[in-house]
Amino acid sequence: MPRLKKTIAKVKKEPPVILITNDDGVTAPGIRNLAEAVKDLGKVVIVAPDKPQSGMGHAITIGSPLRMQQLHIMDGVETWQTSGTPVDCVKLAVDKVLHGKPDICLSGINHGANHSINVIYSGTMSAAIEASIESIPSIGFSLLNFSMEADFTASKIYARKIVEQVLKSKKLDKHLCLNVNIPNVEASLIAGIKICRQSYAKYVEEFHQRKDPAGRNYYWLTGEFKNFDKGKDTDVWALEHNFVSVVPVQFDLTNHALKKQLETKFKF
């Protein structure tokens, strides 16, 4: 496939193409709410997993082929489901659905938090990171409520504000990627939007060991969330104070400070 340097919309001078995916699956309320929030800002196309894919991180499908089917979930929004991971969905959307790059890629709204270290395990954020690797500006949205009955009213308001801001911003990083988390409170209680850094907060985990009817062990992952970071500039701090947190995310994992140390300390 020939890759366009400009997006399809820019070549044709049409409204921006907005690709939406998620990791909770195409039928999750969060993705429908996100599409509703931004539907009139451009041409929305959904390409999302056909089943929940939470915790898939940046997994891709390399040993088996993928399936993709069109379906109807809301009027005016072309929608496809795939058998792949969230990252597979972004790749398939660009190559086989849009035949080029969208103007922006949105992922979510995830049912549950993706702040702090969770960005690494998150299928929602991995889809957004995948888009940013391809120079498609991207935003992942997560609401701090795991329930399928969660209220997305506030999330929709703030998701729209942030998408509008990114669409109208010029000369930002061409790999722009934002990790947005929304506190689980009514819109009137939200204190505002805060640009943050990723907190060093994570699950302290252990496995519950059980025995199956045949007497063999099996293990369930469980954990308790703990914030080890005292900073007031982190996403966890912002969310605890009812701010919507926005963490700019990069895919260059080089630890430059450690690189300098090793260059002087390591002797081979």
Added chain:
Amino acid sequence: MPRLKKTIAKVKKEPPVILITNDDGVTAPGIRNLAEAVKDLGKVVIVAPDKPQSGMGHAITIGSPLRMQQLHIMDGVETWQTSGTPVDCVKLAVDKVLHGKPDICLSGINHGANHSINVIYSGTMSAAIEASIESIPSIGFSLLNFSMEADFTASKIYARKIVEQVLKSKKLDKHLCLNVNIPNVEASLIAGIKICRQSYAKYVEEFHQRKDPAGRNYYWLTGEFKNFDKGKDTDVWALEHNFVSVVPVQFDLTNHALKKQLETKFKF
């Protein structure tokens, strides 16, 4: 489980505990070669997936329980296989096999490259990153040869050198994590070890569309590797010049440069 501040080995004043995992599965030649290379540097324990898990990224198993069985693959090395991802293996090893933190976690030797952007998709490197999140120094090793018949002679020499260097280094980053790639050449042709940054190099991908016997489409991911980065300080440059590349890796994905831009440019 009570977490020890010191590692088990340090509490008991014993040789260092070396945890080894991978993403090619417990039976892959790469993991056996890595264990052989470092076997006399400490007490080696293997906890690895029971099947290939390449491309799994930082996936974890959260919707179903895990299985774990002990098996014998080489003398003097306690070995377990699990039904989980590479990241699951690290978590299970700490909680249910070692009952505490090892002194170092090694992952690999992967059959195939994990330089540049591939660090994000790699199960090998995600296992190493998981360990570093838990403040366990970690190193992922990958040989630039996909074959199960690959020659690991040079890899073993350089893996051992790097592990020795990390074990004897004091006061390094407590989250130290190294992404080591080894060129696919004879040991005598290796130019040395080079500390590098991650290159912006990636697969330019497309899907091959085929039809199944029932006439329905399915899609195979394919791609061509391309280096978009002209720097001479990158892992791709080093490998092209027969150096072993060592990229220090971090799990803080905050894009601090973009954060500063957004703080002044975004108006809500």
